[in-house]
Amino acid sequence: MRYITARTSSKVLNIGIFLLISLSLSACGVNNIPTYQEEAKAKWSQVLSQYQRRADLIPNLVKTVKGFASHEKDVLQSVIEARSKATQTQINIPKDVLTNPAAFQKIQEAQSNLKGALGRLLAVVERYPDLKSSQNFLTLQSQLEGTENRIAVARKDYIRAVKHYNTELRIIPGRWWKSFMYPDSEAMETFTIAKDKMAVPEINFDK
16 A cells, blocks of 8 residues: 555656656746747748739739720730749748748848839829729729738738747757757848838828
């Protein structure tokens, strides 16, 4: 009976020690790296989702503009081509894109080119009052403005998440945990945005 009691006490003691060690490790931030990493990945998915939302609006936008300005072929074609390249780049994203500078930059260049082509298309609208007053165009305008807002917010959220993750890899005790438990963890790429560019972009069709 004493043997059973002693064995039970030893088992309880071992469980207590295990729980104490687990709590101590948790307090030391042992789970911070994978937690921050998953958070950054989730924020990146939101960025891609908003990029796709913008791409999905473009065919209807091009079709609407074409109905009022069919002779603006060069501008319309540049948007179509830029959208195609951006979409293709997004489809072929490598798994290591967040730690691959070249792949990350390629996606951003494609999106930048698309935004530039879209900007030139929207400038064309100023020449066509009937197009600016079209209900279909006004609807697309609202949707596009909302999408640009979402893209800006998603990018800011991603930048913030990556900052937390990358910082954790560099500071103590995060740097120790990386060496001991997460040696494959690498710093993630992020957007470089000047302070004066951090504001949500405005698209004004009434000027």
